[in-house]
Amino acid sequence: MKPANAVEITIDDIDQFARVRRQAGKSRLLKPLSESRFKRGLLKLFGETGSFPDSGIERDDFITNKLTISGRRRTAAFALKGPGLKAKTMTPAKWGKRGNQIQKLVSAPAQVFILQAEKQFDEDSLEQLQNLVEHKSIRQHRTLYYGHIDRTDSLRLRRAYPTFF
Numbered sequence: 103m104k105p106a107n108a109v110e111i112t113i114d115d116i117d118q119f120a121r122v123r124r125q126a127g128k129s130r131l132l133k134p135l136s137e138s139r140f141k142r143g144l145l146k147l148f149g150e151t152g153s154f155p156d157s158g159i160e161r162d163d164f165i166t167n168k169l170t171i172s173g174r175r176r177t178a179a180f181a182l183k184g185p186g187l188k189a190k191t192m193t194p195a196k197w198g199k200r201g202n203q204i205q206k207l208v209s210a211p212a213q214v215f216i217l218q219a220e221k222q223f224d225e226d227s228l229e230q231l232q233n234l235v236e237h238k239s240i241r242q243h244r245t246l247y248y249g250h251i252d253r254t255d256s257l258r259l260r261r262a263y264p265t266f267f
Contacts (some may be wrong), residue, residue: 111249113213113259117170118147121262122255134220135267137163137184140256143267144180144218161206170210171213171247178214185220192217193224195252208234213244218251226232 114121135143141154141163154164162179162238169178181203197203197217203229208215215235217227228250235248251259260267 107245108144108232108239109245109247110232111171111247112251113251113255115249118168119259120264122258125258126220132260134185135256135260137182137186137256139267140184140220141182141219143260143263144182144265146266147263148244161210162212165210165212171214176214176247177212177214179207179210179212180216183221184221187219187221189221189223191222194227194230197227204230205230205234208238214247214249216249216251218253218256220253220256223250223252228254 113187125263138156145152145154145164145166145256148166148168150164150168152164152166156163163182165177165179167175167177169176181197183192183196194204195201196206197241198206204217208231215231217223231248233248235246239246
């Protein structure tokens with residue numbers, strides 16, 4: 103049996119985002135995109151045609167089985183935060199009305215769990231995501247992946263794929 107494992111990934115590891123590898127981390131800033139526009143861009147990149155309406159009881163903003171890492175398809179769940187949230191830093195309390203969006207995300211039936219916000223991420227949010235994915239990996243006896251897309255990586259994606267965003 104394969105040992106449980108939780109692997110941190112970045113946007114550079116996702117095949118659909120291959121063009122970001124040519125994007126420098128710093129360059130001109132772009133105005134933040136709404137959550138719905140960023141979501142539409144990601145859905146286009148994955149070739150996802152499903153409907154993913156927002157609701158207060160959702161576990162994730164969208165889930166897709168079209169994400170690939172090193173050529174292998176994986177089911178991925180995303181939690182997105184738009185610029186309407188007036189925080190500069192994403193703390194666990196900023197993820198959902200009750201601060202439980204990271205837990206809800208990791209409860210989704212997926213192998214990859216990604217947080218996205220055009221903001222800085224607090225270490226507590228990243229640690230919470232890591233710990234929850236590690237725990238799920240141990241329970242399920244399989245490798246799971248997790249990561250985040252912060253302001254810099256969101257901009258890299260938008261510059262690499264301007265027609266999608």
